[in-house]
Amino acid sequence: MAQPSVELLYWEGCPSHPEALAQLREAMEELGLDGDAIEVRHVGTDERAEAEGFVGSPTIRVDGVDVQDPGDEPTALTCRIYHRRDGRISPLPDPADVRDALHNAITIRSRT
Amino acid sequence: MSTAVGTEAPTFSLPDTDGVEHSAGDAPATLVVFTCNHCPYALAWHDRILAVARDHPDVKVLAISSNDAARYPADSYEKMRERVQVDGGWPMPYLYDETQDVARAYGARTTPDCFLIDAEGRVVYRGAPDADHEDPSQNGAWLRDAIDAVLNGETPANAETTPVGCSIKWKDG
Numbered sequence: 001m002a003q004p005s006v007e008l009l010y011w012e013g014c015p016s017h018p019e020a021l022a023q024l025r026e027a028m029e030e031l032g033l034d035g036d037a038i039e040v041r042h043v044g045t046d047e048r049a050e051a052e053g054f055v056g057s058p059t060i061r062v063d064g065v066d067v068q069d070p071g072d073e074p075t076a077l078t079c080r081i082y083h084r085r086d087g088r089i090s091p092l093p094d095p096a097d098v099r100d101a102l103h104n105a106i107t108i109r110s111r112t
Numbered sequence: 113m114s115t116a117v118g119t120e121a122p123t124f125s126l127p128d129t130d131g132v133e134h135s136a137g138d139a140p141a142t143l144v145v146f147t148c149n150h151c152p153y154a155l156a157w158h159d160r161i162l163a164v165a166r167d168h169p170d171v172k173v174l175a176i177s178s179n180d181a182a183r184y185p186a187d188s189y190e191k192m193r194e195r196v197q198v199d200g201g202w203p204m205p206y207l208y209d210e211t212q213d214v215a216r217a218y219g220a221r222t223t224p225d226c227f228l229i230d231a232e233g234r235v236v237y238r239g240a241p242d243a244d245h246e247d248p249s250q251n252g253a254w255l256r257d258a259i260d261a262v263l264n265g266e267t268p269a270n271a272e273t274t275p276v277g278c279s280i281k282w283k284d285g
Binding site for chain 1: 152276277278
């Protein structure tokens with residue numbers, strides 16, 4: 001199976017990234033992907049946030065696509081607000097959104 | 113430096129979103145909650161804190177935003193006012209700590225970070241609203257237990273928990 005590129009960008013001022021990494025790794029392994037292949041990067045300055053298009057911690061991208069569209073959120077060193085599928089606000093993306101992003105990337109790669 | 117459980121709570125006077133000044137005290141208990149507009153932890157717990165305020169009209173509940181609004185515009189005084197208006201009002205005042213002096217005096221670390229103060233002005237609980245920001249059924253249980261204890265003249269069994277949330281955004285940080 002073709003392994004998509006998976007990135008987790010975080011800012012240390014927000015405590016959610018360890019749990020985000022664990023959930024991401026679990027989702028990857030459920031889909032038969034290598035959970036140790038995640039590229040984890042710290043974003044520590046406003047300049048870096050702007051360069052990375054970083055709208056908050058954690059940000060997860062699969063083949064360059066954010067697991068939840070950030071819309072027009074400004075870049076910032078902050079905790080990211082996620083909206084769960086049941087409407088709750090959370091510091092973490094909905095696990096179903098993460099799985100869907102991984103699954104879509106696998107599907108696209110399998111066609112090319 | 114942090115305001116420890118059992119010590120005297122710092123005094124303050126801060127304006128709410130209508131410009132009215134509020135202080136802790138003159139109530140059987142005062143709950144001070146450092147919070148903000150932009151933090152997902154604060155937002156996830158927000159409805160539970162509102163529910164605590166509604167369920168305890170005898171307790172003075174004060175929400176305080178202390179974040180640096182220059183770097184985090186979503187936490188500006190104007191945005192605070194907008195939020196309360198959009199919500200149709202809150203059952204507690206939303207206070208603006210522009211100088212961050214109150215957050216520093218309390219040693220607030222996160223949003224949310226909760227301090228329950230008894231009628232004598234001592235801090236009797238400090239920490240998170242409950243055990244899980246992801247689980248609405250927790251219903252602010254740690255705050256409710258502490259409030260019930262104080263109103264019954266008792267010491268909260270669980271007087272200190274670890275505050276969980278976004279870091280306070282200090283102006284010099």
